[in-house]
Amino acid sequence: MAQHTRKGAQFQALTANRLSDGIVVYLTREDRWSESLQDADVAEGKEAGEALLARAAPSVEANEVVEPYLFEVSLEDESVRAVSVRETIRQAGPTVRRDLGKQAELAGVHR
């Protein structure tokens, strides 16, 4: 499984790609998959992170999502932010072709 978080990360969220179209999704508190990081359930601490990751298994079994993994987030002004450039790009689309897709819809996320 991919490692995109770091040891000692305080807050983590769980992401995957939807099987049918590959779109990036996040696991919510209700164990549904949302395209918005703001809907993501955020786990604090290592144990809560592991528990969050375990909750992906049924969706993988049900062929709903593929390649689930945890990644580090921060909580700022009541919003969830990805810590790494990579996860920010997955969240908000490429930093190029800003006229299209998520990168147009979530215009404030990329600098």
Next chain:
Amino acid sequence: MYRYDEFDQQLVNERVAQFSGQVARRLTGELTEDEFKPLRLMNGVYLQLHAYMLRIAIPYGTLSSKQLRMLAHIGRKYDRGYGHFTTRQNLQFNWPALKDVPDILKDLASVEMHCIQTSGNCIRNVTSDQYAGAAKNELEDPRIVSEIIRQWSTFHPEFSYLPRKFKIAVSGTPDDRAAIRVHDIGIQIVQNGQGEIGYEIYVGGGLGRTPMIGKKISGFVPKADLLAYLEAIMRVYNMYGRRDNIYKARIKILVHEIGVEEMQRQVEAEFAEIRKSGTLHLPEEEIARIEAYFQPPAYEDLPDESTELNKAVVADPAFANWVKSNVAQHKVPGYAIVNISLKPIGGVPGDCTSDQMDAIADIAEKFSFDELRVTHEQNLTLAHVRKKDLYAVYEALKAHDLATANIGLITDQIACPGLDYCALANARSIPLAQQISERFADIERQHEIGELKINTSGCINACGHHHVGHIGILGVDKKGVEYYQVTLGGAADEKTAIGDIVGRAFTEDEIVDAIETIVTTYIGIRKDGERFIDTYRRVGVDPFKESLYETH
């Protein structure tokens, strides 16, 4: 160009049906992801950062207008209205849904296209010179050999599970536009003292984390023996290539470890065995059958000079610049080769919208015998344009933002998709290329700087060919922050060289200034007529190192 016979079409149709079934079974859960992943990769479907990516094979970079229109249609219907031409002369779509892939493959098959050999540990799509059939000093059209290799290698049972992927490139001219020395096998078409055409073979070239220049293992393989010789190389690789370590699995590592003499000895021994059986001897009639597909188009008898062209060059300085950088000499009087830049100032290298594809298809149909080429430098080429039509072609391209006069210049950069799209990348490539392009936007300044190739990769896998850029940029990740390492003096032509690392990496904020410093240093020390690469070869890395690290 080559047209499918009934066997080709059946092969492709059967593959579409097979993969459609596999996709359906994956979606219903009959196949697990672990079972499905190798199958999707055999059909060009990757899972990238945001979505699936579909890589479509464009054999040796040759496309018909009809095929390009189909790519435009697929981009519009199943994707986001654009595609991305790659350094392997292929096209990638960044956003197809898995459930749509069977329909996309059906559409592709209807125009003799597919995604076979665009992924996996097989012999990949063969690449070649975009000037094939048009270059002045060409010994033989390299597409003939490329097509023969395509037919031999497709679904070859012995070579479907190689230790690692395998790339072959072919050049028919002494000046190499196909980067053959950085391929697993590079084939240079040559002529011997008796005037016979044969093949000089390089083996073990490659980029990635361990860049190597291919070594010559044969100076002349006769035409009839080419497949036997290639098969001999493949067998030695298949036998001894390392399967225990993915980073040491390419043939370049094998050649490096056993040495070129031992590689040569093994290949010759295998070659002798294969020849004994005679099964891979290429019959003359079969070569002639393939050759017939690549006969020259019906050129008109024209004077070499065109008064229409000469007048337009005088009247329109922007056109004159375009002719200077984007138009190359053709072997037939009155004709020229036109390079279409997919590097507009501030644009994404290699990206092309569906509307642009349709426009290019129309231009190719009207002005270049209905056919075009993809270059490994992520541009397109119209191989046979009448000189008197050049201005009309320029105007038609300009209307679609396709007439940037920068081929071979500093803004004609190669860049991999990088962290904006790629699941393997550590850093972004495209925004960097865009910033450099904007910094050097002034076309007069670009022409004054002259030939300069900047190649950028977003990770060590080197899809952006940074090792062989005159200036190479490698994106690295340092604790979640992007840094860029610069190499100088690389080249991918007949004088292939791996660039030298200049020093410590630059931050995103520093890198464009660093490129400017390199350019300024070059301008300051170049002699008359010296290109950047010539100056670098004369003076080495030190003057650049001094100016870069003095100012940063």
